[in-house]
Every structure is written in structure tokens, then in C-alpha cells.
Amino acid sequence: MTTGSTTTGALAESLDDIRSAARIVRDHVGQMESTADMQTLGEGIGASWQEISYDQLTAQDVTESTELDNPQQLADNLLTVTPSMIQIETFLTDNLVAKMNRKGLAETGGLAMSAIRRRKNADGLALFASAGTTLAGTGTTLTSGHITAGVSRILADANEPPPDGTTMYFVAHGYQLKDLEDELNAGAGTYPLPAGLSEDVFRNGLRGQVGGALIKVDGNIQVITGDDVRGGVFAGGKGGAVVRVQGMALKVETYRRPMRGGGGDSVFIRDDYAWGERSAGNWLYGVLSDGTAPTS
Numbered sequence: 202m203t204t205g206s207t208t209t210g211a212l213a214e215s216l217d218d219i220r221s222a223a224r225i226v227r228d229h230v231g232q233m234e235s236t237a238d239m240q241t242l243g244e245g246i247g248a249s250w251q252e253i254s255y256d257q258l259t260a261q262d263v264t265e266s267t268e269l270d271n272p273q274q275l276a277d278n279l280l281t282v283t284p285s286m287i288q289i290e291t292f293l294t295d296n297l298v299a300k301m302n303r304k305g306l307a308e309t310g311g312l313a314m315s316a317i318r319r320r321k322n323a324d325g326l327a328l329f330a331s332a333g334t335t336l337a338g339t340g341t342t343l344t345s346g347h348i349t350a351g352v353s354r355i356l357a358d359a360n361e362p363p364p365d366g367t368t369m370y371f372v373a374h375g376y377q378l379k380d381l382e383d384e385l386n387a388g389a390g391t392y393p394l395p396a397g398l399s400e401d402v403f404r405n406g407l408r409g410q411v412g413g414a415l416i417k418v419d420g421n422i423q424v425i426t427g428d429d430v431r432g433g434v435f436a437g438g439k440g441g442a443v444v445r446v447q448g449m450a451l452k453v454e455t456y457r458r459p460m461r462g463g464g465g466d467s468v469f470i471r472d473d474y475a476w477g478e479r480s481a482g483n484w485l486y487g488v489l490s491d492g493t494a495p496t497s
Contacts, residue, residue, distance in 0.1 A: 236438065237437065249284075253279055289469070317451070317470055318422065326433075329488070351371075375418050413448045448475070
């Protein structure tokens, strides 16, 4: 006969091994679609979305004796955006589904769609690397002046100002935002911060606008070679610089595979889209700056 208290160790084989909770690894919220001019490629009109723009004409001085005989020739330009497909497949066996923790199974359903959204946003961020002009530069500590410079150059562009009603955006990495906060909080700890913007930034962080541009922090921006990060300042929204064209609509299909692994279901998600830059070189600027992880 065994004597003593009956503990979990004594009856270890009687304890079920059950996962109490489940979660998926969180994604950063992508910002590009919220800033873009969203267009759809209609059915039966070809492989590409196309937009024509016409160059400006110039008025001439005339007098009562002037006889105009030099007509100005109209010129057009074509923006072509051609959607291409991405796809992902997942396959879960019947054996797995029957035995997997219910909470975990419910959470995994969104993983593939998250991958599609993440890839779509990353392709939009790639516009900053192909911008005609880049502000700041490798290893440079970002300042509000760089953002103001971008906004000013867009609004005063000699080739073509952005349409009325567009919103100026600064899509930034979190480390770039930290540089701007440090600039505004430069006096903290040395002298009292006056009530107003600096005090608010010190207490709550930088939110809203800087230099006329609405800040959108996108943690999907990657740190690149040399510990730099690349954001962008641009005229966004309807009629703005960033165009996202949807081809075929996003589609989810399930395919039964009885011959694979004792049976199971493949889930396919397909998307079809492309990004383009309107008025290239005029309304979008890359912002490259130091991306070293902050320590203070």
C-alpha cells in the first residue's frame, strides 16, 4: 500500500494534454491600399488597365494684325498597369482535422489570406524604391524637413500639380517615426517643454500629420542593407500618384483530394492585381533614412 498525498505527479497519466488557447502570429497592418487610387480592370477589355493623359498647351499673345498659322500639336501619354496573379495552397488531411485542437484549427483558417494581404502590400511598397527622386539618404537621420521638402515639391511641381482633393501621405517605418519624435523632443530633460506640439509628442508620440502629410506607419517596410529603411511621401487617394489595379477578383476554392495522405482538402486562394505610379516623377518621392534599431 502506498501512503501520502495524491498529487498531479501521482496521477500524471490521468491528466489530459489539452491546449487551452491558440493564436496566429500577428501581421503588421499594411497601409498601401488605404492610400491608393483603387481601380478595377473590367472584363473583356484586355490584359491591362490604361489611362491616357494629355500634355498642356500654351496660349500665345496676339494683336489685331496677328494671323495665327502655327497650330499646336496635341500630345498624349499612356499609363499602363498590367495585373498579374499570385496564389497560395494549403492542404489539411482528414486525419489532422479529426484530431487537431478545435481552437487551433479555427485560428489557422486566416493564415493564407494574411499571406495574400502581406504580399499585396509589399508589392505596393516597392513603388518607393523605384521613385524618380529619393529624399534624405543612406545613414541619414530623418527630420521633418525631409517630409516638408517632399510635400512642397509635389504641391509646387512645375510639370503637373496633384489634383484638388488628393491627400498627402507619408508612409513610414516605425524607426523613421522615432527620428521625427526625437527631433520634436530634443529639449526633453534639459528644459521644460512648452505646452503644445512638443509636449503632446513627448506624452503620446507623433500622430496625425507632419509637414502637411498624414503619417501612416507600416511595419512591413523592411530594413535593407546598411540598416536603412525606405518610406515614401506622395499625393494619394483618388486621382493620386499610387494606383492599384484589381484584375480578376480574389477567389477562394476548395478541392477534395481523396488520393493524397488518406484524404484531405486543398484550399487555393488566388489574387490578380498590379500597382502603378501616375504622373511618374512628380507626385511621389522615396524617403530613405537610417534604420538602426533605437536604444534610447
